[in-house]
Amino acid sequence: MELSEEEKQARALRAVRPRHDDPEIPEGVTARDLDKGARNELKTLSKENAEGVAQHLAMAARLIESDPELAHRHAISAARRAGRIGIVRETLAITAYATGDYALAIRELRTYRRISGSNEQLALMVDSERGVGRPDRALEVGRSVQRSELSSATQVAVAIAMSGARLDLGQTEAALDELDIPQLNPDVAYSYSADLFSAYADVLEDLGRVDEAESWRERATRADAALGGDDGDLVEVYEEDIVFDSVDDVISDAAQRAPEEQRAPEEENGSEPVRPSDS
Structure with missing residues (x-):
């Protein structure tokens, strides 16, 4: 039976990447724990794959402050399943930055900008x-x-x-x-x-x-x-x-650590000002 494009891509990624054990997804974590905008980016994936990627992205967002290393592992797992999704690459970049892997962060930010067209x-x-x-x-x-x-x-x-x-x-x-x-x-x-x-x-x-x-x-x-x-x-x-920085996505291979150059920020809306108290 002929493989889908998504399955071919997943096999190709597994062939060139070192072993990576997916971190556990706690019971009760679902795709709905991920920001709606991020979930929309996953609609090009199969339903089953989208659910798994969303769970890892949701965990990355949940753990980015308390346990960036584990958040990064979740991001890598998401990236292995959905390497061409902008939010996944962005999340991988953010978690790489949080763990001090700045070369990987630069590379993934550059990829994210190319995919999304955003400089935010x-x-x-x-x-x-x-x-x-x-x-x-x-x-x-x-x-x-x-x-x-x-x-x-x-x-x-x-x-x-x-x-x-x-x-x-x-x-x-x-x-x-x-x-x-x-x-x-x-x-x-x-x-x-x-x-x-x-x-x-x-x-x-x-x-x-x-x-x-x-x-x-x-x-x-x-x-x-x-x-x-x-x-x-x-x-x-x-x-x-x-x-907020979009930390609801994860992607790509953290194994490759080529210091690439550039990437950009993400979109934001205007805000109403607050006048600080003088007392």
Whole structure:
């Protein structure tokens, strides 16, 4: 009986990859535990394969913070079954980054961008280049896409990553300049504001501008609290669209570790601002 294209691909992948034992899927985990958008990307797979891939992706998303190594194993299992699905490659890249395998992260991010056409993971790519010790290359990658083509949250993430690359090169003033972007507005807070304010404070401190650094650090604390931090004694929070990195997919072979270059960020929507409390 002639094999389907999907089965041929799976056999070919198994032939070139070293042995990999699939991590266990806990009882009760189903495809419905995966984000709906991610599930939609799996519709080209057979029903049975889509269910298995979705379960591994859901586990990768669940474990990425607490156990990145196990999350990565789930991502590899998903990749072995659905190597041509964008969300799977993206998840593999994210879990590779979380485990410190920056070369694999770069390769998978590059593949994900080619499949999806999205640049919304550009910041992760810049940071991965830093991870393999190439800050100059990181800056080139960050400049390779027009910032105006990116969502606001991704623009902020790229600015922070670019600032880090400048610090790697000992260019502290330039690191501060990288963070001087329109989103550096002390009067309103979005989902990305606390991280941006904190990064700005850190560079100011490196420059010896301690009082300014402390002022921005306080703004970061207020922004974080206003957006769901610890204390409730702050300010009314308006509707906000928090953007999360898509960690609901996994793919490809983690065995190959060719340091490839580039990949990009993912899509995000605009968000309503929150005005941090002044008290």
